[in-house]
Structures are given as C-alpha cells and as structure tokens.
Amino acid sequence: MTDISQSGPMLAADGTPLKRSLARALRMQKLRALMLIAPLLLFILLTFILPVADMLYRSVDNRIVQDVLPRTIEALEDWDPGSNQLPEEAAFAALAADLKDAANAKTHTKVAKRLNYENPGIASVFRKSGRKVKKWDVENDGPYREKLIELNDGWGDVDLWKTIKTYSGVRTAGYFLNAVDMKLGADGAEVRPENERIYNTLLIRTMRMSLIITFSCILLGYPVAWLLANLPASKANLLLILVLLPFWTSLLVRTSAWKILLQQQGVINDTLVWIGLVDDANRLVLINNELGTIIAMTHILLPFMILPMYSVMQTINPTYMRAAKSMGATDWTAFWRVYFPQSVPGIGAGSILVFILAVGYYITPALVGGTKGTFISNLIAYHISTSGNWGLGAALGAILLAVVLLLYWVYDKIVGIDNVKLG
C-alpha cells in the first residue's frame, strides 16, 4: 500500500498512477463490451447487410456487356454516335469475333437480354445471328459489314449500335433511370414517352396510399391511446390486450380474415344486405382494389400507432389539463392547446413507424390489392422472381430503401431507436 499522505500523482494499489489505471480499466470495459457485441455484429453483417449491399450493387452493375463484347466496345471507342452513320468495318469484324466466342460460350443470349431492356428487339437480332456466326471462320470471312447486315438487317440499324455504345460501361445508371421512367439515350438521360411511364405512377401510388394508411391509423389510434392512458392501470391493461392480440396474430391470418370478410359474398356484404343498407344486386366491391389494401393495412398497422402514442400519453401529467380548465379554458381549448401539443411526439413516432412499415409492404397488397392496389414491393418481387430483370428490381429496391433509411434516420433523431417498445 502506498502512503496516502505522500505527494505526487495518486497511485493505485499496484503502484501505477491512478489515472492510468482507470484509463486501462475503462479500455478493458470497452473492449469487453465490444467483444460481447462482436459475434452478433458479424452475424448481421454476413447474413443481412452484405446480401442487401450485394443486391444494391446489381442496380448499377453492367459488367456483362464489357465481358461478352470486349473487342466491339474497343472498336466503337472512336465512333461518334451523333453522326448517324454506321460504324466502320473494324467494329463489325470485332462484333463478329465477339459474337462467335459468345455463341460458343452461350453468353450471347445474356447480353442480348441485357440490351433488350434498353432497346426492345435487340434480343432477337443477337439470338438469330449467334447461331449462324458460330459457323463462321472469323479470320478469313469478310468483309463483315455486308455479311452481318445480310444475315439480319437489324445490324444496319444505327440505334442498335448506339445502344451498345451507351451501355458499354462497367457500371450504368440505366436501371435507375428506368426505375424513374427515364432512359439513357446517346446524349444523356431523357424522359420516356408518356405511355411507357409506369414506375413513377407506382412509386407515387405507394407513397400516397402509405400516407392515407398512416392518417387513418392516427385517426383511429389517437382516441384509443387517449382512453388507455387515462383509464386506471388495471382496466387499461385489460384493454391493452385487445390491442396486443392483433399485434401478435399472424399477418397471414389477419390478411386472410380480411380477404374472407371483404369478399362480395363475404360477411360484411352479407350483413349490409341483411340490414338493408346495400341492395343484393349491387354488393360493394371492397377487395382487389385500393380500398381493400387500405382497410386491411390500417388494421394490421394500427397497433404500431397505438403503442408509441400510448407510451407518450402515459407521461403527460393530467394536472396541466386541470390547470388549463381552472383558468377558464373550455374542454376543447384545454385539449387542443395543452394536451395535444404534448402528445405530438407520440404521433410522430407512431406515424414514422407506420409509414416505414407501410411503404415496404408486400404480402397484404399482393393478396388483397388486386392490380389497382399493389405497391412498389410487388413490382420488385415481380422483377426479381418472374421477369428476371434483376438490375431494375434492384434499382427500384434501392429507391425504396433510400426512402426508408431516410425515415429511419429521422426516427432515430426524434425518438431514438433505443426507445422502440414492443408491447
């Protein structure tokens, strides 16, 4: 033991200065905390973050053109697409050589598919020529310009060469431009003609419907949260179970319940006919449209609105309301000027959460949305699993993810992710 009365730096039990000893202890503590977190962080990075990042890269990945047609791209380097002239013989010769190798390796259909997204019709030119070119003797047969055009007059089209030149880079913005209804022309981005625009419509519809769902959740959630927060705890806990039960019930159960209830021959229409509100002949169409999606999703997401509102309202001191009333405020003024502003953080937290969840929904719109009530997620799923245009699916996904992450960041700033509560 060191003598406490001695001068100089204060020492720890083992003789090192206390300051250094404490710093070491702190370092050890930090290290230990990180060691505990490390396995999970690694796990999430490998099973989740990396896959998502990998998919996002697909939205700009364009290596296929470079890989399959390297000689053609090199030969096209000096060609000016603005001249509206076909490229020189050298480019045709390079293309013939590339096409022959590609046809042998069976990669020409892949590049054909890629370029076909940008200029429909290219695929058949590539595919038809690939079969023939395979048999050519590239060294000696020539000249190729006439020969290729004779084989398929598609090669005489300047637009085809422009497309190859435009999409020759290793990375492309093409998919993203497609995702916002634009395309990459020879001289930069241009807007697609009106009749080809679908993605913007869908993006806007997704946003609009998510907003409607969020607002209906606020409208339905606020009174319930208020009631829960102002009832004695024992009653509130009982009612809270009514909110938590839907939260715990399988999403598919809830969606199938709505699918069954909203049918034209379903319980809701039957009841309305029985009461006499609706004529048997014109039963309401409640499903396979926007309305069906909105009803079902409001129901599914309502607990995510009520719970954050409830936890904020619980902290509002009832004496403020009483004070306002004692000073002559009417019930409405007291609520609107005193209570409501204090409950806004709860509304904010719930709204962001509901909106984030709504924007990315897939299952419910797919099942009850029909064609009019689908979301951007459904189109992403279509491109990934059915159409095979992975790049476009990834670009749409990247846009959706950007929206969600922005809101996530806002949520973290306002509420803090630590404060997310589950029941």
Added chain:
Amino acid sequence: MSALPPYASTGQRAWYYSFRVICGLIFFFLIAPIVVIIPLSFNAQDFFTFTPEMLRLDPEGFSLKHYRNFFGDDSWQTSMWNSLKIAPMATIVSVTFGTLAAIGLSQPHVPFRRAIMAILISPMIVPLIISAAGMYFFYSRIGLQGTYMGVVLAHAALGIPFVIITVTATLVGFDRSLTRAAANMGADPVTTFFRIQMPLIMPGVISGGLFAFITSFDEVVVVLFVGSAGQRTLPWQMFTGLREQISPTILAVATILVAISIMLLATVEMLRRRSERLRGMSPT
C-alpha cells in the same frame, strides 16, 4: 376522463359517452376480423360466410371438417412440421447472439453505441422484400439458397432486433451493484452471469425469444425467396393457398394460429408483469 364529474353538463355527458362508443367501435375493428374467423372455421359447408344453419345455432351447421382436412392433408402437415423445425432453431440462434450483444450494449461505456444499435435493428426496418431479394442472390452464390440452414440464418437475422429491444429494455432497470457484490464475494464473471444476471433478465430473454419465434413462424417473404419446396412453411402454404384457389381449410389453420398467438401473448404479458414486480416497477 377516468370518471365523469357530477357537475358535468349535458354536452360533456353526451361527448363522454359518444367518445366511449367511438373507442368501442375502434376496438371492435381491431378484434372482430380475428374473432370472426373462429366460428367460421367450424362451418359444415365450404362457404366463407355464416350459413342460415349456423345463425340458428343448429348443430347440423357446424363440423370439424376443416380441421380434419388440415390434419389429414399431407402438404399442410409437412408445412406445419417445416415451420416447427425452422422457427425454434432460428430462435435459438437469435437469442444466443442477441442476449450477448444486448448485455454488451448495456455496459456503461460502449464506443459507437448508436451506430451499432442502428445496424442491429435494421433487419426490422428494411422492407422485407429487399432483405429477401438480397438474401436470395447472396445465399445462392454461397450455396445456402434452398437449404434448411439458409432459411434458419435468414430468419435468425430477422428475429434479432426483437431480442435486442426486449433484452436491453430489461437491462435498463438492472442494478449493477448486484454483479459488483457477486464479484466482491469471489464469483468469477461466468458464475456471476449465470447465477446473478441471467435469472434477473430471464423474463426479457424469454419474451425476446417468443418475439423471434413468432417472427420466424409468421414469415413468408424471405422464405419464399430463400427457401425451396423442401422448406415450404405454414405461412408459405397459406400464402399460395390464398393466391390460388382459397380453400376453407385456411380458416381452421388461421384459428389454430390465433390460439397459438393468444398463448404466446399471455406468456409475454405474464413475464412482463413478473419482471416489473421483481424490479419494483409494478403499477398498482
């Protein structure tokens, strides 16, 4: 609002009761769709609506036919077993990693705590279709696509945010002097963890586990992409059933799932109250 004062005016009285009616209707909206499928599942006919016999409470109108279909049908049974094989494994993985990390995160000095937290919670926030597509591409590249292991890992990742949230919430009220006292009396960190910390945070760990279980048990989108026919789960079967021709057997399945949810909810609520009582936070 808790009680109407005796001096309330007629207008206030009217508003008080109409407000309660409005709230009642909203509660009805929340619960009715779930409750209504339970009687419908006992329908003797293949209809999705109440038959006149059912409304008359005639025993003829009710039957267990849809339940027999569910338990007698091979594809439903396989999918149920697949779900029961995948969900517990995914739960074990997320609870093990999640609890360790939650303990690490609730230490007083953690560098980059906010950023780490944001990453760990992200599987809950990122739209499922994006996670599913990403996992589909990445897992096919490393040979996990269409395997049991792949689905388990994917579901474990999705369940982790829930474990982190519930366990860190339990640790917020944890009294650190208890572990210090244990160490003071000569217990090594492992003993301290298992004998002191673990029993106290157990309610949080179990509810986190239940959340992770239900996440995996309910999950459709990721399993559609990452799984193959061999991993066809119950939700998958329901999803295709709802998409193609909808069979009333779904009502029986839905009722069984609702019963499971009620059991899980009851367990979680009980644990939450117990944990609050133990920590002296219980509301009266």
